[in-house]
Amino acid sequence: MADILSPYQLRQQIRSGEFSTNTSGYCAGFVQGNLAILPADYADEFLKFCQFNPKPCPLIGMSASPGDFMLPELGEDVDIRTDVPRYRIYEQGVLQREVTDIKEYWQDDMVAFLLGCSFSFxxxxxxxxLEIRNISEKVNVPMYRTNIExxxxxRFSGTTVVSMRPMKPADAIRAIQICSRFPSVHGAPLHFGDPDAIGIRDINTPDFGDAVTIKDGEVPVFWACGVTPQVAIESARPPLCITHSPGHMLVTDLPNSRLAIL
Known part of the structure; x- marks a missing residue:
């Protein structure tokens, strides 16, 4: 079963095309990463954007130099061109297509950035x-654009994207306590309760991912999300940019325990 494979084995399945779905719930114990690949001319500004916005954009790795597509600090034989289940291709900030391999799009001046992902916490x-509804319902986590600047x-600007998991209020408080130990993978939730307070008009219609059931007595709990850079890329309008498709992460060899504050 794919869910008991090692990160290396799962990446090999992704590389071969055998695995192309979302990675939530896979390779327990290991860090998953959001991806953004940009031309070198945009890399310094994007790095600053991540440093200015560490909640939605917690940087965990990047190319050693422009054009370097191997990321050995993140795992054995990690090739960023092939080891993500699904990629998004943007031209001038506009989404053009989704693909499962980016070798034909890779350029010698490209810089890859890996950002911490909520799947790790x-x-x-x-x-x-605590129940994680997107895992129990076997769907991608719901994600929403907000009014949080x-x-x-x-050239990079925009509003924060959040991921949502419904919980009872007491469980939400416990989730805040737990996730505060993981600042490198988005940390504590940004908000829970009224979605309208952060600019979400319809909780049942996420902007990315899939809707999940919110049961009686539960409230939506919102974490900063690594899809946020995709919104910033829309404003920066680089000639070419590549990201992961929401929910389709790079699974690394880094243990989640390395990112926890004990």
Missing amino acids: EEALLADG CKSAG
Whole structure:
């Protein structure tokens, strides 16, 4: 079963095309990463954008130099061109297509950035007995655009995207306590309760991912999300940019415990 494979084995399945779905719930114990690949001319500004907005954009790795597509610090034989289940191709900030391999799009001046992902803290929530609805319903986590402004950096600006998991209020408080230990993978939730307060008009219609059931007595709990850079890329309008498709992450060899504050 794919869900008991090692990160290396899962990446090999992704590379061969055998696995192309979302990675939530796979390779428990290991860090998953959001992806943004940009031309070198945009890399410094994007790095500053991440530094200015660490909640939605927690940087965990990047190319050693422009054009370098191998990321050995993140795992064995990690090739960023082939080891993500699904990629998005943007031209002038506009989404053009989704693909499962970016070798034909790779350029010698490209720089890859990996950002921490909320899938990493889901393991800690599950270990504490909290249900993660997107995992129990076997769908991608719902994600929403908000009215929470990011701090701009050069050509990069925009609002924060959040992921949502419904919980009882007492469980939401516990989730805040747990996730505060994981600042490198978005940390504590940004908000829980009224979606309209952060600019979400219809909780049942996410902008990315899939809707999940919100049961009686539960409230939506919102975490900063690594899809946020995709919104910033829309404003920066680089000639070419490549990201992961929402929910389709790079699964690394880094243990989640390395990112926790004990």
